[in-house]
Amino acid sequence: MKRRWVLVAALVCLFARPGLRAAGAEEEVFAVPPPPLSEDYYPCAENCHNDQETDPTPRVLEEEHTDIKLHHAEQFRWCLDCHDADNRDKLHLQSGEKIDFSESYRLCGQCHGAKYRDWKKGIHGKRTGYWNGKKQYLLCANCHNPHNPRFQPLKPEPPPKVPGSGTLKSHAKGKHLKEQTHDGGEEK
Amino acid sequence: MSKHNVSTVDPKKASRRKFLKGMAAGAAAAALPVKALAQGSSGFMTYGSWEEYFQKNFQEMTPEEVKATLKRLEEKYTKQYGKKVTVKATPPMENVLFGYALDLSRCIGCRRCVYACVKENNQSRRDPQIHYIHVLRFENGEMEFEKSERYYNPEKVPEEGHYYMPVQCQHCRKAPCVKACPVRATWTEDDGIVVVDYNWCIGCRYCMAACPYEGRAFNWLDPKLPPEELNPDTHYLGNRPRMRGVVEKCTFCIQRTREGRYPACVEACPVGARKFGNLLDPESEIRYILENHRVFRLKEDLLTEPKFYYFFG
Numbered sequence: 001m002k003r004r005w006v007l008v009a010a011l012v013c014l015f016a017r018p019g020l021r022a023a024g025a026e027e028e029v030f031a032v033p034p035p036p037l038s039e040d041y042y043p044c045a046e047n048c049h050n051d052q053e054t055d056p057t058p059r060v061l062e063e064e065h066t067d068i069k070l071h072h073a074e075q076f077r078w079c080l081d082c083h084d085a086d087n088r089d090k091l092h093l094q095s096g097e098k099i100d101f102s103e104s105y106r107l108c109g110q111c112h113g114a115k116y117r118d119w120k121k122g123i124h125g126k127r128t129g130y131w132n133g134k135k136q137y138l139l140c141a142n143c144h145n146p147h148n149p150r151f152q153p154l155k156p157e158p159p160p161k162v163p164g165s166g167t168l169k170s171h172a173k174g175k176h177l178k179e180q181t182h183d184g185g186e187e188k
Numbered sequence: 189m190s191k192h193n194v195s196t197v198d199p200k201k202a203s204r205r206k207f208l209k210g211m212a213a214g215a216a217a218a219a220l221p222v223k224a225l226a227q228g229s230s231g232f233m234t235y236g237s238w239e240e241y242f243q244k245n246f247q248e249m250t251p252e253e254v255k256a257t258l259k260r261l262e263e264k265y266t267k268q269y270g271k272k273v274t275v276k277a278t279p280p281m282e283n284v285l286f287g288y289a290l291d292l293s294r295c296i297g298c299r300r301c302v303y304a305c306v307k308e309n310n311q312s313r314r315d316p317q318i319h320y321i322h323v324l325r326f327e328n329g330e331m332e333f334e335k336s337e338r339y340y341n342p343e344k345v346p347e348e349g350h351y352y353m354p355v356q357c358q359h360c361r362k363a364p365c366v367k368a369c370p371v372r373a374t375w376t377e378d379d380g381i382v383v384v385d386y387n388w389c390i391g392c393r394y395c396m397a398a399c400p401y402e403g404r405a406f407n408w409l410d411p412k413l414p415p416e417e418l419n420p421d422t423h424y425l426g427n428r429p430r431m432r433g434v435v436e437k438c439t440f441c442i443q444r445t446r447e448g449r450y451p452a453c454v455e456a457c458p459v460g461a462r463k464f465g466n467l468l469d470p471e472s473e474i475r476y477i478l479e480n481h482r483v484f485r486l487k488e489d490l491l492t493e494p495k496f497y498y499f500f501g
Binding site for chain 2: 159
């Protein structure tokens with residue numbers, strides 16, 4: 001009899017902590033740098049949205065936030081699909097759960113599952129720190145603008161010197177080498 | 189590290205050394221060719237001291253000899269560059285075999301890695317300009333190295349219709365460079381890093397001819413490294429200042445990685461295309477890539493068995 005009670009107690013313990021179990025599987029928290037929020041807007045609720053009525057009609061904003069050009073499956077999506085209508089300082093998942101901007105990877109991961117899986121393992125995205133220890137993660141939004149997520153082109157660092165352009169004079173004198181133009185795109 | 193246990197401190201040796209020193213001074217005064225050799229930084233005077241001239245292969249040094257060598261080099265570099273330089277000889281960690289993976293679908297060809305590497309590893313900045321990483325630009329669908337371009341210089345990268353492939357030392361399991369070296373100045377360490385003992389290298393460049401990846405570079409002239417740009421945290425087998433006439437190469441930033449840090453190129457990459465870790469650790473990033481992504485290695489048909497993998501993430 002006593003043994004049965006112990007069993008019941010153990011089972012109760014196991015099922016009474018769904019939050020903890022979920023934390024292991026789904027809500028794993030990653031230490032990330034602060035999300036790149038614009039100081040002009042954030043905190044959004046306090047600055048503006050508390051005083052405004054929410055218009056839930058999908059539309060292109062013409063008065064505010066005109067600097068944001070949505071280029072992220074914009075035909076299917078608008079602001080309130082990710083930003084929470086009731087609390088603008090939060091995002092919401094498909095499930096309705098509200099999350100902080102610092103957990104935005106969970107929102108991105110709803111569609112980009114494969115990338116999210118790789119990101120969690122340290123494969124997608126930049127990591128710094130220790131290969132055998134603590135690693136610094138980045139949020140998706142630290143590299144990808146959520147409203148226009150394609151990684152923005154960069155100016156490349158200078159190309160290497162063409163052999164013979166230094167003071168190795170015997171090479172530099174070779175006329176055939178001087179005639180070469182290695183300035184990239186123009187050759188094509 | 190050290191294979192032989194030879195006792196080092198021999199009082200007779202010191203006096204013999206002094207004797208030799210005297211001999212050399214006499215010879216230099218008497219014979220013109222030797223005097224010419226002794227001038228400036230050319231000839232055997234680049235060695236700086238008898239201890240350096242008679243220095244053993246790093247693999248054959250006793251722990252005491254290693255210690256003395258590091259101390260002597262630290263003093264030399266500190267004097268030469270006018271700032272405190274440390275030279276370590278951190279040994280390989282137990283149960284570690286380093287591997288590298290590079291995501292070709294991420295790389296944008298920005299060359300940030302190239303210059304982070306130069307900065308970290310104290311390469312000669314110009315004349316000769318030494319880069320361990322060559323970023324090759326290919327047209328989409330092309331994989332012929334002969335058709336790649338390394339001098340591309342557009343306003344912005346990535347360019348439409350192209351992809352980029354950075355190539356550096358592949359740290360082969362069957363490294364042809366190691367086989368080619370006639371004096372065993374280059375070898376594979378227990379953690380898989382292919383290293384060079386610059387003091388043992390004779391500059392024959394056989395290893396460069398043997399390497400199918402252009403993984404090695406040669407100091408044709410005295411390296412130009414401005415003291416203010418010197419990274420003073422150095423390793424004997426890694427980024428300590430080099431001299432003219434020796435070969436050098438990527439060491440997976442041995443001075444960083446043997447302390448658990450990522451190589452400089454990994455941390456410089458703005459797109460996170462570069463991944464590094466322990467191939468023997470099933471939980472490592474590199475193992476995850478090998479087990480979950482399709483990877484390939486360069487010129488596999490040469491059977492060099494690189495520990496550098498490319499993948500499309």
